[in-house]
Amino acid sequence: MIDASEATDDALLDALQRAAVSYFREAINSTNGLIADTSRENSPSSIAVVGFALSAYPVAVERGWMERADAVKCSLSVLRFFRNSDQSGSPEGTGYKGFYYHFLDRHTGTRVWRSELSMIDTALLLAGALTASMYFTANTPEEAELRELVETLYLRVDWPWSRGGAATIRQGWKPESGFLHYGWDGYNEAIILYTLALGSPTHRLKADCYEAWTAAYQWENLYGYDFLYAGPLFVHQFSHAWIDFRGIRDRFMREKRCDYFENSRRATLIQREYAQRNPGEFAGYDEHCWGLTACDGPRSELPAVPGRPRRLFGYTARGVPYGPDDGTLAGWASLASLPFTPDIAMDAARNMHRRYPEMLSESRYASSFNPSLAGAGHGAWVSPGAFGLDQGILVTMIENYRTGLIWRLTRGCPFIRAGLRHAGFRGGWL
């Protein structure tokens, strides 16, 4: 494992990114290309993790960590699976209306855990697929098939259906009970979802849907920064894995004289501010150690500060400044803000590696660590294994910082360009 204190920035990023890429190589079911959600035993596949894998393969090829033919093979395998999958909407199927269930059996590809047909996770899957189609442009039968498969999968998604008669896209649908009616308003990671839905030439979502979604935005001045509020860091990162938001603005951002990239920069600074304040008095939090996001976490009882009973949340979307916060941080989350705030992201990465080296295993990040739960021989509780989403956002955001590869690819994608325009984005590279 690389020594963070000795390595140059580039060497350190290389090691971390390569370890993250290798997750997808290890977690793949080579027969159908599905990727395990986590490295834990009997983990199902997450369709969002497949989307990140499809974006990670081009990175791996570019960096010489994977043969191009191998990357095409892995991509084709999973794209063929989705094209041929059961789209009947049955409880034991794989998808419906072009969307897919959130979690699938890795071997059979059928729905598990009674999971929902997930609009956002389908969008992450397709964002990865479109990235692959923009990269694998060689005039070979395999790469031509890959592009055709991606187009088929994208064009068959019935985006307008996903509103379920409401003003905005629903979070999910279940064959047993129909559309979920969970509240999903306010800023979240769904810009990529709306972009893809608005860019479809076959089943285009109406633009008023995007306006309805942004109507719930809250522009807040917090800790001295004006920003579009969302608590967990991943909200400020996921869409940015695929879309270069520098200099392009929708109506809301024009009104605020900002853009989503700058917004994520401020959100990252607010994360650091929160850790400095550390209102929960958790161990480890300071300006060099921060990153609250959706991640795994401890579940058993935490020894409380006298008189301060604490709850532990397991896997949840942790956020600032209102929590939930149980002292659990995600090392990868601060580093995934590298494009927005390179200096403080590298500073946090180095400091956290030095203080809590146990958060890395063979240079691969655990989902989270909790210094308030220090045990014998180590400085923090560490989430066992690794999670695919974490590795995926790390691969893409490090690459966007280093070369801008993913952004460059998607900037050329006609569907993404059209989607952004229909959402009202103007300016910059658009």
Add this chain to the structure above:
Amino acid sequence: MQRRSSPSATLPQDGYEQERVRSVHPSGWRNPKPEGRYDLVVVGGGPAGLVAANVAASTGAKVALIERALLGGTSLNIGCVPSKAIIRTSRLYAEMRNAEHFGAQVPNDIRVDFAAVMQRMRRIRARISRVDSVRSLSTAGVDVFFGEAHFSGTDALSVDGIKLRFKKAVVATGARPDTPSIPGLIEAGYLTNENVFDLTELPPRLLVVGGGPLGCELAQAFCRFGARTTIAQALPLFLPKEERDAAQLLSDALARDGIEVRLNTEAIGVRVEGGQKLVDLLSDGYQYTVAVDAILTGTGRLPNVERLNLDVAGVECDAANGIRIDDHLRTSNPRIFAAGDVCLEHKFAHTADASARIAVHNALSLGRWRLSTLTIPWCTYTDPEIAHVGLYVREARDQDIPVRTFTIPMHDVHRAITDGEETGFVKIHVKERTDQILGATIVASHAGEMINEITLAIVARIGLRTLAKVIHTYPTQAEAIKKAADAYAGSVVRPMIKLPLWHRAAR
């Protein structure tokens, strides 16, 4: 106006209850004999009716008030007053259990004496009832009638066979709990705000159906008394009208207390087996059963418009929305006005009060005061409290008003830290590029007290820039508002300071 004419059989008839009844519906009361036509007849003796009668009488008008059951209405008898009394005790129990947090010893034996909790509530309720008493009204010159009121024409009504003629009338009959249509619920028995304060024993297991303000308040209080409490709510968030952060903070706080919060969950059936209530719950297609000892419903309120013969008086109404009024609180009969829960969307005692003043002014002085000019704050008295006034961000954006919000987490407020009350925030919404306050949401231990400053600012058209100039005592939790104002002021400070001409010339 209370629907219930007699107290529950379980309500102890102690000295406090006797005092309350003496105040708000004395036994043996004889209705007066009306002499001539009244300037104003008020139907209903709740917050709106009492204010209407007192305000009208203070102008020298000849006033009658008719109450079916207990003066004081829901607020005094089965609402704000009793609930706040028991919430205070429940907060004390929570603090005792959390004593170490304050550097104190946790008492060795914390036992909840529920009977004592309720006795304190009755004592306080009896004390406050003196203000709303028949004696107070009579002293003010109001003729008080007890009995069912029925309109017999456009300018007359009867009560207990007595005919009252009026120049003007105000209907302020209030609202009652809306019982959810769950098969088996009525047969199994259930609690609402109408009978929950009659309890003398704590139900060991309580299911609260509905996560509205009352449901959340009482769920938390009963949980802190030791009831194993579950909230089942069909909607995805508590208090769905509130800002999502506020709702989420409250949801987290309830969970910290040990309340099982089940969102997206519908009660679809109730049955009694072995002395316990079995409730079937449905969540995203998954059905399961919970066993409880009591069910409390808090799923909304219906206006009391039945049996008044409103159609005879030419007053339009419907069962769901109550009496139809215009912006001057006048009904479809120009002689008759309405006020309070029977006609308003915002069913709060303070709104009833404000609307009654408008109704009386417009009725007696041919005034043109408008309901729409009111700035109405409200508060849910959980721990932490959630208070709001003015526009929500979504409402402002729906009106194409760009919004900027100044947020101060309570963990940045020194007094909140010293008090160990850091959960929450102050969010003040202003119109973008101005200091005009559009609205505010406060989540804090004393949010209900703090919101009044914002309400004052909105009513008096005081901007956030001016609030920044208002010295707030230090340390107080209300300093959070000053901090938000300071954040505004700091955000618009121009870095360039223009020097006067003479100064520049001198250089």
